[in-house]
Each structure stands twice: as C-alpha cells, then as structure tokens.
Amino acid sequence: MEQKINMRRIIGGAVPILIVAALLALFFGFRNYVPALHGPRLSITAHQLPYYAFCSFNRMLVAYVIALVFSIAYGMMAARGRMWERIMIPAIDIAQSVPVVGFFPAAVYFFVALAHGSRLGVEIAAVFLIFTSQAWNLALGVFESIRTIPDDSREALEAFGSSGWLRFRKLMLPACVPKLVYNSILSWVAGWYFLIACEIITAGPSTYRLPGLGSFLMEAANRGRNSEMVLGLLTLLLVIVAMDLVVWQPLAVWAEKFRYEFTSGAEAERSLGMLNAIGMLGPSVYRAMRLAARPLTTLAQGLLGAIPPLDAATRERAARAARAAGYAALLTFVTLFSYATVRGLGALVRTLMAPWPAAVRQIPAATLASTIRMIAAYAISLGWTLPCALAAIHSARFKRWLSPIAEIVGSMPATALFPVIVVLVIQVTGQMNLASILLILTGMQWYLLFNLLAGASQIPAELKEFARSYRLSRWATWTKLDVPALVPSIVTGSITAWGGGWNALILSEYFVYRGQTYKVLGLGALLDAATYETGNNLMILLSLLSMVVVVVSLNRLVWRRLYNLATERYRFD
Amino acid sequence: MALLELKQVSKSYPHAKGNIRVLNEMSLGIELGEFIAIVGPSGCGKSTLLRIINGIVPPTSGQVLYNGQQVDGINPECAMVFQSFALLPWLSVKANIELGLEARRGAPAERERLATRYIDKVGLDGFEEAYPRELSGGMRQRVGLARALAVEPAVLLMDEPFSALDALTAIGLREELLDLWQAADSPVKTIIMVTHIIEEAVELADRILVLSTGPGRLVGDIKVELQRPRDRRAEAFNSLTDRVFSLIEERA
Numbered sequence: 001m002e003q004k005i006n007m008r009r010i011i012g013g014a015v016p017i018l019i020v021a022a023l024l025a026l027f028f029g030f031r032n033y034v035p036a037l038h039g040p041r042l043s044i045t046a047h048q049l050p051y052y053a054f055c056s057f058n059r060m061l062v063a064y065v066i067a068l069v070f071s072i073a074y075g076m077m078a079a080r081g082r083m084w085e086r087i088m089i090p091a092i093d094i095a096q097s098v099p100v101v102g103f104f105p106a107a108v109y110f111f112v113a114l115a116h117g118s119r120l121g122v123e124i125a126a127v128f129l130i131f132t133s134q135a136w137n138l139a140l141g142v143f144e145s146i147r148t149i150p151d152d153s154r155e156a157l158e159a160f161g162s163s164g165w166l167r168f169r170k171l172m173l174p175a176c177v178p179k180l181v182y183n184s185i186l187s188w189v190a191g192w193y194f195l196i197a198c199e200i201i202t203a204g205p206s207t208y209r210l211p212g213l214g215s216f217l218m219e220a221a222n223r224g225r226n227s228e229m230v231l232g233l234l235t236l237l238l239v240i241v242a243m244d245l246v247v248w249q250p251l252a253v254w255a256e257k258f259r260y261e262f263t264s265g266a267e268a269e270r271s272l273g274m275l276n277a278i279g280m281l282g283p284s285v286y287r288a289m290r291l292a293a294r295p296l297t298t299l300a301q302g303l304l305g306a307i308p309p310l311d312a313a314t315r316e317r318a319a320r321a322a323r324a325a326g327y328a329a330l331l332t333f334v335t336l337f338s339y340a341t342v343r344g345l346g347a348l349v350r351t352l353m354a355p356w357p358a359a360v361r362q363i364p365a366a367t368l369a370s371t372i373r374m375i376a377a378y379a380i381s382l383g384w385t386l387p388c389a390l391a392a393i394h395s396a397r398f399k400r401w402l403s404p405i406a407e408i409v410g411s412m413p414a415t416a417l418f419p420v421i422v423v424l425v426i427q428v429t430g431q432m433n434l435a436s437i438l439l440i441l442t443g444m445q446w447y448l449l450f451n452l453l454a455g456a457s458q459i460p461a462e463l464k465e466f467a468r469s470y471r472l473s474r475w476a477t478w479t480k481l482d483v484p485a486l487v488p489s490i491v492t493g494s495i496t497a498w499g500g501g502w503n504a505l506i507l508s509e510y511f512v513y514r515g516q517t518y519k520v521l522g523l524g525a526l527l528d529a530a531t532y533e534t535g536n537n538l539m540i541l542l543s544l545l546s547m548v549v550v551v552v553s554l555n556r557l558v559w560r561r562l563y564n565l566a567t568e569r570y571r572f573d
Numbered sequence: 574m575a576l577l578e579l580k581q582v583s584k585s586y587p588h589a590k591g592n593i594r595v596l597n598e599m600s601l602g603i604e605l606g607e608f609i610a611i612v613g614p615s616g617c618g619k620s621t622l623l624r625i626i627n628g629i630v631p632p633t634s635g636q637v638l639y640n641g642q643q644v645d646g647i648n649p650e651c652a653m654v655f656q657s658f659a660l661l662p663w664l665s666v667k668a669n670i671e672l673g674l675e676a677r678r679g680a681p682a683e684r685e686r687l688a689t690r691y692i693d694k695v696g697l698d699g700f701e702e703a704y705p706r707e708l709s710g711g712m713r714q715r716v717g718l719a720r721a722l723a724v725e726p727a728v729l730l731m732d733e734p735f736s737a738l739d740a741l742t743a744i745g746l747r748e749e750l751l752d753l754w755q756a757a758d759s760p761v762k763t764i765i766m767v768t769h770i771i772e773e774a775v776e777l778a779d780r781i782l783v784l785s786t787g788p789g790r791l792v793g794d795i796k797v798e799l800q801r802p803r804d805r806r807a808e809a810f811n812s813l814t815d816r817v818f819s820l821i822e823e824r825a
Contacts, residue, residue: 462659468629469653470724471676480672484663569663 013552016094021545022344027106028537029347030113044220044228049213049235056199056212057239059123060191063130067187068180070135075142076172077326089143092136097551099502100132102524102544104198105531126198126210133194134187141179149175174258181255185248185411192240192413193443193500197507200415213239214416221419222514229420236416244411254300351538359539362526367546370509370522373433374501377440381448381497382490389452390482393459406449414442415507422511422518432518436508443504444497451496455489456482460572487570491562495555502551523547574641575602576763577626577728582635583788584621594788595621598635601782601791608754609765610774611782614821618789619767623730626765627651649676652726656733658717660705666716667692667701673720691719694753711742718746722753725760732767747777751801771817775810776803783820793820 078088107128112121149171157171199214209215213236220228392399418439425435459482467477510519510528519525523543530539582599585592595618603609611619624630626637628647637644652673660669670688677684692698695715705713714734721729735743753759768774774781775797783793795817799809 460657460659462655462657463661465624465629466653466655466659466673469627469647469651470673470720471647471649472672473675476672476675480664481661484661572662 009556013556016090017545017548017552019341019344020094020098020548021541022341022348024103024106024344024541024544025348025351025537026340026344027103027110028351028540030109031535031537044216044223044225046228046231049216049231052211052213052216052232053235053239055210056195056214059126059130059195059210059212060188063127063191064134064184064187066127067131067134067138068184070131071138071142072173072176072180074135074139075176076146078139078143079146085143089140092140093555094552095132096136096499097548097555099499099506099544099547099551100129100194101197101201101503101506102527102547103132104129104201105540122210126195129198130191130195133190137183137190138180138187141183142176145176145179146172177258178255181248181251185244185252188243188248189411189413192236192411193415194503196236196413196415197503200418200507217416218419221423222512224514233416233420237412240411240413241408250294251300348541351541354538357534357536357539359526359530359534359536360542362521363523363542363546366521366523366526366543367550369520370505370524370547371550373437373440373509373522374498374505377437377444377501378494378497380437380441381445382494385445385449385452385493386483386486386490388449389456389486390478392453393456393482394464394477399453399456403453406446406453410446410450414439414446414504417442418507418511419513423513426511426513426518432509432511432520435511435518436505436520436522439508440501440504443500443508447497447500448490448493451489451493452486455486455493458489458572459485484570485572488563488566491559491566495559495563498551498554498559502547575638576605576640577603577765578638578641579626580636580638582622582625582632582637584618584625584630585633596625596632597788597790599789599791601794603763603765606762608763608777608779609782610778610780611765611767611784612769612771612774612817612821613784613789614786615769617784617786619784620732622784622789623653623732623765623767626728627653627730629653648728650727651730652721652724652728654714654717654721654729654731654734656736658705658713658737660713660716660720662705665702665704666697666708669705669716670720670723674723677724687723687725688719691723694722695719695749709742710738711746714738714746718750718753722761727761728763728765729754729761730765733769734766735773736769743773747773748802751777755801771814771821772805775799775814775817776805781817783817785821793817795820 074088078084104125107125108122111124111128112118115121115124153171157167195212196214196217199210199212200218213232217229217232217236220226220232388402392402421438421442422432422435425438426432429435463481463485467481472480505522506524506527509522509524510517510532512518512532519529523546527540527543527547530536530543579599579601582596583594584596585594587593599622611622613619621630625632626648628637628644628651631645637648639648639650661672664672667685667688670691671684674684674687679687689701692701695718697712697715697719700708700712705716708716714737717734735746738746750764754761754764766774766777778797781793781795781797782791783795784790785792795813797813799807799813803810
C-alpha cells in the first residue's frame with residue numbers, strides 16, 4: 001500500500017516535468033527555422049524616453065488585458081466543480097514552477113517562427129512572458145472568490161429564479177472584484193519585473209531587440225551613461241507611481257464595496273498605503289488625486305452596469321452558444337496540447353540523442369552552487385523581513401511608517417536596477433558572486449515582506465492584548481505568539497519568494513557589461529551561456545529542466561509539508 | 574480608601590476627521606471585595622474602560638489609582654479574561670496557563686503547580702494536554718478563566734466573558750464563577766466585569782455601573798441588594814433589570 005502511494009506520487013511529480021520538458025524541446029526546436037533578426041539600433045537620448053516608456057507600457061497593457069480575460073474564464077471554469085478543480089488548479093501550480101525568464105528565449109523562437117520571421121514575433125514573445133507572470137494569480141483569485149461566495153447569497157439569487165446570465169452579472173463578477181483588483185496590482189508589479197527582464201535579455205544579443213525602458217537602461221549601463229540611466233529610472237518610477245495613484249488606489253477603494261466579509265481596519269489599511277503617503281503631502285493634493293481618479297471608478301462602475309440584461313429567449317440562446325464555445329475552446333486546447341506534447345516528446349528524444357557537450361558535467365555542481373546562492377539570498381531576506389514584521393505587530397506607528405515605503409519601493413521592478421547593481425559591484429569587487437546574490441535578493445525579499453506584513457495584521461487584537469496584560473517578556477511574546485502566528489505567512493511567502501528568486505537567478509549569474517561577459521558557476525549562467533554563446537539546445541533544455549526539478553522537489557518535499565503543518569497547527573480559528 | 578480609583582479619566586482616539594472621544598472625564602471608586610458589572614450600549618467605551626484599569630490602554634488624561642498609588646503601565650494585581658478567550662491555538666491547555674504565569678518568573682515547578690491547581694478548580698482535569706481547538710467554547714473560556722486565576726490576582730477583569738457562548742453554557746459558567754469567587758481560599762476578592770447582557774449584570778454583581786454612549790459617561794451607579802443565589806424569575810430581579818434598561822434607553 002505504502003509503496004503504491006509512493007509510486008503514484010513519483011509519477012504525479014514526473015509526468016508534469018516530462019510534459020514541460022517536451023514542450024520546451026518543441027519550442028526550442030523552432031530555433032532552426034528562425035532567421036537572425038536585426039533589431040533597431042537603440043539610441044539612448046533623453047528625448048526618446050517617452051517613446052520607450054510608451055512601448056513598454058503598451059506591452060504591459062496588451063498582456064494584462066489578455067491575462068484578465070483568460071483568468072476570469074479559467075477561474076470560473078475551475079470553480080464549476082470538483083473535477084475541473086482537480087485538473088485546473090494543479091496545472092497552475094506547475095505553470096508557476098517553471099522559471100518563466102528561462103523560458104523566454106524558447107518563446108522568442110516559437111513566436112518569431114510563427115510570425116514568419118517578423119520582428120512582431122519578439123513582441124508577441126514578450127507579451128506572452130508578461131502574460132504568464134500575470135495570469136496565474138489572477139485566475140487563482142477568481143477561483144477563490146467564486147468558491148467563497150456565501151451560500152445564502154447564491155441561494156437568494158436562485159430563489160428569485162435568476163438565470164446563469166444574471167448570476168454571472170450580479171453575483172459572480174462583483175464577487176471577484178476585490179480579489180481581481182488586489183491581484184491586478186500584484187500582477188502589474190510582476191509584469192513590470194518580467195517586462196524589464198525580457199527587454200534586458202534582448203539587449204544582450206543584438207538580434208532580438210525590443211525598444212523599451214529595460215533595453216534603454218541596459219544600453220545606458222553598457223555605455224556607462226550615468227545621467228541617462230538615472231533619467232530612465234526616474235521615468236519608470238514616474239510611470240509606476242502615476243499608474244498606482246490614478247488607477248490602482250481608486251480602484252482598490254472602489255473594490256472594498258464588493259467585499260462579503262465586514263472586517264474593518266486591517267483590510268482597508270492595506271489598500272490605502274500609498275494614498276496615506278500622498279495624504280502626508282497635504283489634504284488638497286490628496287483630494288485632487290481622488291477627484292482626478294473619479295472618472296476611472298465611474299467608468300469601472302459603468303462597465304459593470306453596462307452588461308445588458310437579456311430577455312429569456314436570447315438568454316437561452318446566448319447560454320447555449322457560450323457553452324458550445326466553451327467546449328469548443330476546451331477541445332481545441334486539449335487537442336493542441338496533446339499534439340504539442342506528442343510532437344514535443346519526439347523533439348525531446350531527438351534533442352537528447354544529439355551528442356552531449358562536455359558542459360553537461362558541470363550541471364550537478366552548478367545546481368548546487370545556484371541553490372547555495374538562493375539559500376544565502378533567502379537567509380538575508382528572512383533576516384531583515386522577520387524583525388520588521390515582529391516590530392510591525394506591536395508598533396502601529398512603525399507599521400504606518402513602513403507600509404507605504406515598502407509598497408513604493410516594492411512596486412519598482414528590481415530588474416530595472418540590475419544594470420546599476422551589477423556595474424557597481426563589479427567595479428568594487430571585480431567579480432559577480434556578491435552581485436548575483438544581491439540580484440536574487442531583490443527578487444525574493446518583497447514577497448516575504450508583504451506576506452509577513454499581511455500575516456502580522458491578521459493576529460487577533462486580543463492575543464496582543466493578552467501578551468501585554470500578562471506582561472509576557474519580549475522573548476516569550478516572540479517565540480510563543482508572534483513567530484508561530486507568522487508561520488503560515490512565512491511558508492506562503494517563502495514559496496513565492498523562491499519562485500521569484502529562480503527567475504532573478506537566471507538574470508543574475510551572467511551579465512554582459514561593456515563587451516565583457518561576467519559569470520559565475522551556476523544553472524542560470526549555464527542556461528544563458530548556452531542561449532547566447534553556443535546555442536546548444538541540449539544544454540538549454542538540461543539546465544532549465546534541472547531548475548524545474550529542483551523547484552518541484554523543493555515544493556513537494558519542503559514547502560508543501562511545511563504548508564500542511566502550518567495550516568494544521570499554526571492557524572487561528 | 575477605595576481599592577481602585579479613577580480620577581477624571583478621558584480617552585480619545587485619533588481619526589481621519591479629528592479625534593473621537595470614547596470616554597469623557599470618568600471618575601469612580603471601587604472597593605475591595607466588590608463584584609462590579611459595567612453595562613451600556615455598544616460603543617460606550619466600557620471595554621476601553623476595562624483596558625485602562627488593566628493598563629493595556631493609557632488614558633488620554635486623568636489618573637488611575639490602586640491602593641492610593643498612581644498606576645502607570647500594566648497593573649500586576651489585575652488579570653484579564655477576554656471575550657474571544659485569547660488562547661494560543663498551538664499551545665496545550667496547560668502550556669497556555671503556564672504562559673500566563675511567565676511574568677512571575679517563578680520556578681517552572683511552581684508554575685506547573687499553579688497551573689494544575691487551577692485546571693482542577695475550573696473543572697478541566699483530564700484536558701491538560703488538549704489543544705484549545707479540540708475544546709468547546711465553554712471549555713475554552715474555562716481555560717481563559719484558569720489562566721487568569723492562576724496569576725492569583727487581587728482584581729479579576731472580565732471583558733464580556735460569556736458573550737461568545739450559548740445561553741445554557743453561560744448560565745453554568747456564571748454559577749461556577751460565583752462559587753469560585755465566594756470560596757474562602759479565593760485570592761480574587763474583586764471582580765470587574767463588562768457585559769451587555771443586563772440580566773447577567775443583575776444576577777452577578779453587587780454594583781452596576783451604567784455607561785452612556787458618545788462619549789462614554791457614567792449615568793447610573795446602582796447597588797444590587799438581592800440575596801444570593803438570585804432567582805431570575807423573582808419580582809425584585811425583574812424590576813431591577815427594568816430599571817437598568819430604562820437608564821440605558823433614555824440616554825441612548
């Protein structure tokens with residue numbers, strides 16, 4: 001019996017990895033059909049910046065709209081029943097565990113081949129990459145929202161004899177609004193991170209250039225043009241802060257209306273972080289901001305209201321059409337997916353049959369080195385975020401001070417700082433190891449901090465009062481109350497932090513600066529070297545796969561166990 | 574001299590639209606051995622008052638005197654029982670009670686002796702190693718009570734201790750609380766309980782303090798002179814309940 005379960009678990013772990021491997025092999029196979037492209041020369045003059053910002057923003061917007069539509073459809077489908085859930089939710093888990101940055105070159109080959117060698121393929125690949133960084137958490141948000149609609153609300157609508165359409169318009173969609181808005185904010189942060197990442201990647205090899213803020217920054221760093229670099233960073237900051245003030249903060253306030261639970265305080269506090277920071281500038285500035293944002297909330301309200309009510313016959317027809325379209329889409333997807341997997345398995349075998357380069361022997365050592373770097377960055381992240389969270393639990397003032405700053409700094413895509421960090425560290429130490437750990441750190445720490453702060457605000461007030469009332473020592477308060485209460489957030493934060501860390505790792509172990517390549521021993525470096533130097537598909541595949549294997553086994557052996565322990569023991573109920 | 578004395582105690586909280594005053598110049602004295610019930614509509618600051626007496630919340634102005642001495646910070650002679658029990662879900666019943674004794678810095682053996690003693694007193698023997706999650710609401714509040722009693726405080730503070738329980742469980746626990754308090758060896762002499770259930774106040778207390786809302790002020794101070802055990806169906810009981818009710822209603 002025991003053995004059977006083990007076999008099942010091994011198969012359950014191995015099959016998804018095999019599918020990922022097959023798809024990767026298939027995508028990389030397109031490399032052979034792709035002509036070398038010559039991207040536009042990047043000029044880095046300051047007056048070009050608005051144009052570059054526009055290019056980057058456009059990619060974000062397109063990817064986000066697709067991700068939004070996709071996630072609503074996907075989340076609703078997954079919430080339809082147990083069977084759907086059992087397939088669709090683990091699928092997201094797997095998709096999330098592939099380090100998307102490493103996947104980017106594969107996507108470039110695939111889409112460039114698909115676009116018949118046009119430069120548009122690079123654009124699509126970038127949009128695709130951003131999409132994959134945005135869609136999963138949105139879809140999970142939709143799924144959770146629908147699953148947690150209170151039964152009595154559902155039954156109330158059914159008692160009025162309302163149809164599927166009305167249910168979608170008046171119940172499902174509004175129920176998703178709070179999580180969609182909150183996750184959209186996170187998705188845009190992640191999206192900027194990956195957009196800048198792929199613009200930086202394309203700035204390396206001259207072939208697939210994407211004009212944008214990321215490539216501008218990279219090029220400026222490469223040519224040592226410090227003032228342009230600062231200007232580029234300021235432009236990015238401006239775009240992000242403006243976006244936050246004009247779009248997200250008003251939407252977040254608006255979304256509070258759609259909440260089912262009536263917890264005041266902690267929740268409201270979270271969404272108002274940056275508004276508070278602006279509020280410090282003065283009430284009139286704050287009011288002006290709110291006023292400027294009003295058309296947007298009106299628009300969102302209007303869009304939600306504008307979905308028209310339908311008469312019974314049309315409704316029936318629409319419902320039937322929608323169902324048919326849904327099944328058709330599903331069928332198409334399953335067919336394409338199976339076809340791609342089968343073709344991919346063939347490609348995988350062919351790739352593996354090719355002579356293995358000597359570099360393969362470096363993979364075990366590289367895996368170890370990369371993992372050690374990840375652990376070092378993780379230790380530093382936890383080392384400063386945990387004390388911050390502990391301080392925030394017992395000092396409202398510290399929390400008020402920390403939250404808005406963390407929100408602003410954390411919403412800056414750390415990838416934009418990569419060129420700066422690398423150049424500084426290389427100039428000081430002459431090598432990459434420290435820079436690499438610092439870059440991984442930037443990909444990890446915010447996930448931990450935000451999860452820990454969210455966990456800190458969920459500790460019941462009466463427990464904190466108990467600690468004070470019974471004069472518990474600081475040590476006892478930390479070890480008996482605070483840290484155990486934070487365990488669930490430490491675990492979920494760590495899972496996302498490690499995911500972000502692997503992506504950062506790919507960018508952090510290999511860096512071309514002023515024509516010279518800086519690299520360290522590691523999976524990311526092997527992957528990048530294979531992508532940009534030798535073009536060896538087998539090496540790319542094997543390094544990516546090693547990464548996926550490490551990610552999946554860490555998830556299953558460490559994080560999932562900790563997660564189960566955390567939700568079993570360290571929760572409030 | 575009163576055991577506990579509040580002098581002109583006010584409390585305001587900062588708010589977006591200026592400060593909100595929860596308590597306004599409250600003055601009162603509490604004698605040794607009294608069982609006090611504080612009642613009032615929600616938002617009258619009765620829980621805040623209890624926290625000011627404990628020292629968890631500092632008053633914005635005014636003083637709290639204990640035995641004639643001004644108290645700043647936590648008053649170690651008080652122990653609090655919370656509405657939602659405030660137990661740590663990852664610690665066993667016994668570990669929860671021992672944690673409450675942590676500040677006493679006594680030898681571990683002494684803490685264990687106290688914990689076991691009060692586990693017995695509240696009728697939890699056999700549940701020492703159980704976790705709060707495995708217990709019913711009534712049992713959990715017994716743990717909360719044992720944790721407070723184990724500190725052997727002179728003043729027991731109770732913040733709506735039976736509000737989260739079903740009515741039958743609450744009736745049983747009220748009787749047990751009276752028995753514990755009236756026992757000759759009880760270290761707890763004085764009890765201050767916040768409640769919004771007027772019958773509970775009339776059943777238990779020697780003195781009922783009635784608070785009005787916005788901002789909280791003292792509008793009634795009623796001595797309860799019914800014999801214990803009190804009969805909830807008696808004429809005198811009901812007329813007193815009505816009196817407290819009308820005091821609250823006319824000020825609301």
